[in-house]
Amino acid sequence: MLLIGFGGLILLLAVSGLTALSVLRDIERQNDRIRDDYFNRDRILEQLRSDIYLSGTYVRDLLLEQDADLAETHRRELQEARARIDRNVAAYDRILRTEERLPFQRFREELNGYFQSLEPALEWNAAERHQLGYAFMKNSLLPRRMVVVHLADQIGSVNQRQMQTRNSEVAHLFSRFRQSLILVLGIGLICGTLLAFISIRRILRLEQISARRFKETENARGALRDLSVRLIEVQEAERRALSRELHDEVGQSVSALVLGIGNVAAVISSEANGSARTQLAELRQLAEKTVAIVRDMSLLLRPSMLDDLGLIPALQWQAREISRNSDIYVEVLADSIPNDLPDDHKTCIYRIVQETLRNTVRHANAKTAHIALKLTAEGLHLRIQDDGQGFRPERDKGLGLLGIEERVAHLKGDVRIESRLGQGTSICVELPLMQKSAALNR
Numbered sequence: 001m002l003l004i005g006f007g008g009l010i011l012l013l014a015v016s017g018l019t020a021l022s023v024l025r026d027i028e029r030q031n032d033r034i035r036d037d038y039f040n041r042d043r044i045l046e047q048l049r050s051d052i053y054l055s056g057t058y059v060r061d062l063l064l065e066q067d068a069d070l071a072e073t074h075r076r077e078l079q080e081a082r083a084r085i086d087r088n089v090a091a092y093d094r095i096l097r098t099e100e101r102l103p104f105q106r107f108r109e110e111l112n113g114y115f116q117s118l119e120p121a122l123e124w125n126a127a128e129r130h131q132l133g134y135a136f137m138k139n140s141l142l143p144r145r146m147v148v149v150h151l152a153d154q155i156g157s158v159n160q161r162q163m164q165t166r167n168s169e170v171a172h173l174f175s176r177f178r179q180s181l182i183l184v185l186g187i188g189l190i191c192g193t194l195l196a197f198i199s200i201r202r203i204l205r206l207e208q209i210s211a212r213r214f215k216e217t218e219n220a221r222g223a224l225r226d227l228s229v230r231l232i233e234v235q236e237a238e239r240r241a242l243s244r245e246l247h248d249e250v251g252q253s254v255s256a257l258v259l260g261i262g263n264v265a266a267v268i269s270s271e272a273n274g275s276a277r278t279q280l281a282e283l284r285q286l287a288e289k290t291v292a293i294v295r296d297m298s299l300l301l302r303p304s305m306l307d308d309l310g311l312i313p314a315l316q317w318q319a320r321e322i323s324r325n326s327d328i329y330v331e332v333l334a335d336s337i338p339n340d341l342p343d344d345h346k347t348c349i350y351r352i353v354q355e356t357l358r359n360t361v362r363h364a365n366a367k368t369a370h371i372a373l374k375l376t377a378e379g380l381h382l383r384i385q386d387d388g389q390g391f392r393p394e395r396d397k398g399l400g401l402l403g404i405e406e407r408v409a410h411l412k413g414d415v416r417i418e419s420r421l422g423q424g425t426s427i428c429v430e431l432p433l434m435q436k437s438a439a440l441n442r
Contacts, residue, residue, distance in 0.1 A: 052145060058078040066130065068126065071126070089108065103155050110147050113144065114148050322369075327367070335374040341433075371383075378432060382429040414429070
């Protein structure tokens with residue numbers, strides 16, 4: 001609907017603009033034609049008046065001239081002026097309008113009579129010109145010339161009135177064009193206002209829907225974060241419970257079984273039943289191996305030293321286990337880390353190190369790994385770096401890294417994963433410690 005509305009409005013404006021340009025061009029052409037026609041007619045009439053005046057002047061000079069050669073010169077000039085007058089009359093006759101036919105016909109008749117009246121005087125000799133010239137000019141030449149000029153002026157008046165009429169027509173065209181343009185602009189304004197109202201209403205409705213959807217998305221995202229945090233807390237609680245259960249119940253039971261087997265083996269004499277002692281020795285070895293497995297599982301789930309001794313001993317134990325069970329040398333550097341860190345921060349740091357080292361062992365093909373943990377004014381700063389083969393974090397991010405990001409986000413921290421193929425991997429974690437920072441500042 002909006003596309004049709006805006007498209008129609010733009011089409012209306014384009015058509016109105018093109019129409020306006022076309023009308024303006026037509027008016028301009030018509031105005032140019034009227035102006036050119038008027039000036040052309042006025043030029044011909046002005047030349048006719050000028051040549052008629054000159055013809056009278058040449059006749060006067062001829063009648064007053066006593067010298068035969070000079071008189072012949074004036075006669076020749078008169079003939080040239082009459083030739084120009086004939087050409088201009090013929091030219092004006094070709095562009096003659098209906099309302100000018102009657103005045104122009106009278107003009108031609110008077111003009112022919114004017115020149116016919118001059119023909120006898122042109123044949124006079126010097127004595128006749130001297131005797132009859134003055135009377136001829138007074139009684140015939142000047143009155144007839146004035147009549148012809150007056151008729152030419154009448155034709156000019158008709159031409160001027162026609163020019164005014166054409167100007168009125170152009171003004172009428174402009175008025176019609178102005179009315180049409182106002183109408184088109186009015187329609188465009190009404191359509192634009194209606195379209196703007198519909199668009200604004202539609203946009204506001206879409207904004208309300210978008211805001212509601214965004215709020216729902218934010219609520220769902222918050223619920224997912226809360227669920228993720230709850231799952232992590234439940235996971236840690238379950239790990240702590242399983243670790244304690246394995247260490248306290250299963251570990252002690254298997255240890256008691258080892259001691260019982262040892263006591264039974266001590267009671268049985270070697271001469272009485274050598275086969276039984278051999279089986280008891282094998283059972284004791286199996287029980288001791290089971291104790292070691294249970295202890296390792298308990299420590300992997302949650303090392304008791306994390307709760308009993310603190311974060312740094314747990315990290316060092318983790319580094320020793322990785323170095324013992326793989327070909328990677330792990331170094332832990334920790335500067336003045338207090339033992340009274342919040343449990344959430346200790347657990348988060350330990351799990352990040354545990355997950356990172358596990359990924360290093362499985363995928364990095366690294367030789368060394370360095371763990372640096374220090375306390376700054378902003379909080380805890382953890383950096384884990386290896387010299388492995390690296391990966392593309394934006395493409396190869398797994399669930400372990402996502403879990404690290406979730407843990408850090410839960411504590412309002414920041415995590416940066418930097419890695420390039422063939423150049424190792426670096427993970428930097430910033431965890432804020434408001435109370436610790438305030439204590440350091442004091």
